[in-house]
Amino acid sequence: MYFGLSQDQTMLQDSVQRYLESASELAHVRGFAEGDNSLAESLQNGLMELGVPLVLVPEEFGGLGLGVLEAALIQQAMGRFVSPTSFTSAYAMAVIGLREAGDDDQKNDWLGRIAGGSAIIGVGLTEAIGAREGAGLKLSGDKVSGRASFVMGAELASHFMLTAGKELLIIARDSAGVSETALTTIDKTRHVIMLDLQDVPCTVLAGDAVAAQARMIDIGRVLLAADSLGAADMMIEKSVAYSKDREQFNRPIGSFQAVKHMCADMVAKLEPCRSLVWYAAYAQDHVSDEAALMSRLAKSHLAEVGKYVARTSTEVHGGMGFTDLLGLHYWFKRIGANRQLLGGPETVREEAAKLQGWS
Amino acid sequence: MNLNFTAEYEDFRADVRAFLDKHKADAPSMANVGLRSEKRLKWQRILLEHGYAARTLPKQYGGFGAEPDSLKQRIIAEEFARAKVPGGIAGQGINMLVPTLLELGTEEQKEKYIAKTLSGEMIWCQGYSEPGAGSDLASLRTAAVVDGDDFVINGQKIWTSTANQADMIFCLVRTEPDAPKHQGISYLLFSMDTPGIEVRPLMTMTGRAEFNEVFFTDVRVPTSQIVGQRGEGWMVANATLTHERGMLGDPDAALSRLKSIAEIMQNEHVDGKSLMDNPVYRDRLVALEAEVYAMKFNGMRLTTASVEKKSAGLAGMIVKLQGCELNHRLAELAIDVMGEYGILFEDSPFLRDHGLWQTHYMFDLGLIIGGGSAQIQKNIISERGLGMPREPKVAKA
Incomplete structure (x- = not known):
């Protein structure tokens, strides 16, 4: 082992x-x-x-x-x-x-x-997890219409892979009938958009799209958990460095236990997350009967711990953490967006309960 | 990442299982085994003989003499837990005194104490904490003054588990009152039958006396009963802190607790509706499940680090803090699930699970405080793990 x-x-x-x-x-x-x-x-x-x-x-x-x-x-x-x-x-x-x-x-x-490198495919699966405001796509022949919300990967996408109920389809971004609404989110390090489609030609994937979507969501969630892990790691490192540097009352603030304990609490909560993310990722390829559960546990837990680290790290930085100047807020917001994308923690935990026959 | 065990380890696991199948009938039950019961001593003999207790300790002192192997140690722990069979005696004598003597004891001390301790015949207690020396242990004041060939000891210890059953105590005392606090301590071994020792049970919030207070009045101990030199006691006591514990606890204990709570939730009905059908409780359960798995995998990571003889760094430093906290919160959920039935205690009619969850809830809070409180753990994580500056020393008035 x-x-x-x-x-x-x-x-x-x-x-x-x-x-x-x-x-x-x-x-x-x-x-x-x-x-x-x-x-x-x-x-x-x-x-x-x-x-x-x-x-x-x-x-x-x-x-x-x-x-x-x-x-x-x-x-x-x-x-x-x-x-x-x-x-x-x-x-x-x-x-x-x-x-x-x-x-x-x-x-x-x-x-x-x-x-x-000739195709970069953004993904819209929000409606496969839970549709709000009546969003969703309908396939009619080889044309698709409707709304796909919170489509990820819009920075450079040439195409989008979208859910239409039991089907998974690909459209070209520049097709006639594609109307994009750029969204301004808290997280300006990535672009998500709304897509409104009217009779847009599409490629329908031929295989079992229901199973494929489930797996895409499982793996997407593991990666969002990993993204938050990396962002939280950096926030802790920045907190420790800042607390050694910043002086008040003629002492580095990192010598105050109030500050030390905030840092220790962040580490104590985040460190086990590393192993959880490793295992959840590994399970996707090697432990098929645990893959779906571990993805959900990792996604929901990193959402909680990520939020805790984002908030605590900002507090360790005091007023500076609140400024735009320091840029710490990019990490805070990235973690905040990861928490909601592909399902917030309550949604994901409820799915985990269902998987285990608890709901 | 490879979660499979090689053939060597699978064979080893098969051996452990075969052993357990064959000898299980001789094992005492998991709960409340008297330290001196014949059944327990016999079980310890069987475990020693087969290498499931004192596995890596030298043969000449009664150990099994196997090479240290963290994976095998883990397999033993897993299989014993799976079979619901208690492992070897894990008292403070075996866990703390024996490694200390192996490292720093005289040949005579090793021969006199180790084998008897391993066999369970000789029970030890640990005289460290004092009413005025808890987190700041090195400020301890129990005094040992030389008089002829003896130390004469006066003072008090507290939180001394098994003091009421122990034959012997390993005890930190102040022998050099004028030296700086860490350099004035000595590490002594003496019999609990020595005149002048009084043991008083210390009742805790659980309603039981899991600990004792020990009072010393002119207790005479030969000066030869010291481990290391005078004034080296702090170093002696800390020498083995980095050593591995011989027998791990059940690595999946928290997961078992979680599964028990899931069962309780399925069976517990309010107005005819299962508590598992209540989404609020269900959400708490799954949130804890994620934490339990995170700690389980963190433990596997530590096992691998130990096999590789690498430091696990922060992943190891957070275990006490996070593990105790998690267990406490698991008990908290179990009690909340039981509602008013959750407050039943001791020998009450309608008591569930023998009142186990309230006992866990309270005792686990004790564990959060004891053995290095949560706040001390956080100091260790931040100062040693993250390199944050120490609190400046307060100048003496």
Whole structure:
């Protein structure tokens, strides 16, 4: 038994982290948040060079054929640097959707395009989890109409993979009949949009789309948990560094137990989350009967602990934490968005109860 | 990540299971086994003989002499828990004194004490805490003054579990009153039958006396009964803190608790409706389930770190704080689920589960405080784990 990361996994995460540390430094993230999309493009190119978008693409389609654990480690690095990427949707969920529900031709076509960089597929599955305000898509022949809300990965998407009840379909972003509403959310490090479709031509995936959507959601949730883990890690590190540096009453504030205990509490809650995320990610490929449950436990628990760290870290930074100047709020908001995306904690826990026959 | 065990370990697990099948009938029950019961001593003999107690301790002192192997240790713990069979005696003598003697005792001390302690014949208690020395243990004041060939001890200890049953005590006393506090302590071993020792049970909020107070009045102990040198007691007491404990507890104890609570919720009906059908309670259960699994996997991570002989860093430092807190909150949910029945206690009619959950709820709070309080744990995590600056020393008036 070995519960931990392999050398290859650690190296993979380190290399993505090293790249993002400079490529996705705060000044660049701030530029993106203020409307300059160029960071998303440069990260897309840089990450493509590292092979990151290929992790979950099977080798036979030109990918790396790695697992969800590797994807989670990459996502964790992105959360750490609040990087504007569409990795969760375009390179995890959409790839999984094609792997699970595409027929051979569809896999060849789309996975090939993904690997080659010519297709970036955003994902809209909100209505498969719970529809609000009557949103949802209806398929009629090979045309789709209706609303898909909170579609992820809109930064650079060329296409979208969307749920229409029991079907999973792909549309081109530039098709006639696609009307986009950009959303301003708390999290300006990623773009989500509303899509209103009117008779938009689409590719319907041929396989079992219900099972495929479930798996996309499971894996998407694990990655959001990993993203919050990475973001929370960074918030703790920033808190500790700030508390050693900042002096009040002629002492570093980190020498006050009130401040120390806030940091210790953050660590005590977050550290076990690391193992939970590892296991939940590993289970997606290797422990099929626990995959759905562990994804939900990881998603809901990281939502809670992430929120706690986001709030506590901001308090450790005092007034500075509240300013825009320091930029800590990008992490706070990223964690806040991750909490709601693909299902808030109560929703996800209720699903976990159902899975176990408790509800 | 690889959750499978290699053939060597699967074989080992099969051996443990075969052992348990064969000898299970000799095992005492899990609950309330008298420390001196013949059944327990016999079980300890069987465990020692087969290497399921004192597994890695040297043969010459009554151990089994196996190479340390954290995975095997974990497999033993898992299988004993699965079979609901108690492991070997895990008193403070075996867990704390024996490793200390192995590291720092004289040959004579090792021969005199270790084998008898391992066999369960010799029961020890630990004389550390005092009414005025809790978190600040090094400020302890129980005094030992040399008079001829003896130390003469006066003072008081508290939180001394099993003092009322123990044959012996390993005790921290102040022998050098003028030295700085950490350098004035000595580590002594003496019989609890020595004249001048009085043991008073210490009743706690659980309604039981899980601990004692021990009073020393002119207790004479030969100076040869010291471990290490005079003034080295603090170092002696801390020498084995980093050592692994011989027998782990059930690594899945919290998960078992969670499953019991799920069962209670399914069986508990209010107005004919199962409590599991109440979404508020259900949400609390699943939220705790996530934490239980997080701690379970954190434990697996620690096992792997131990196998690799690597420090687990923060993942290890948070276990006491988080683990005790989680157990306490599990008990809290169980009580809330039972509603008014949850307040029944001791020998009340209609009592559920022998009042176990209230006992857990209270005793677990004791565990949050004892053995390094939650606040001390947080100091350790922040200062040693995160490198945050220590509190400045208050100047003496």
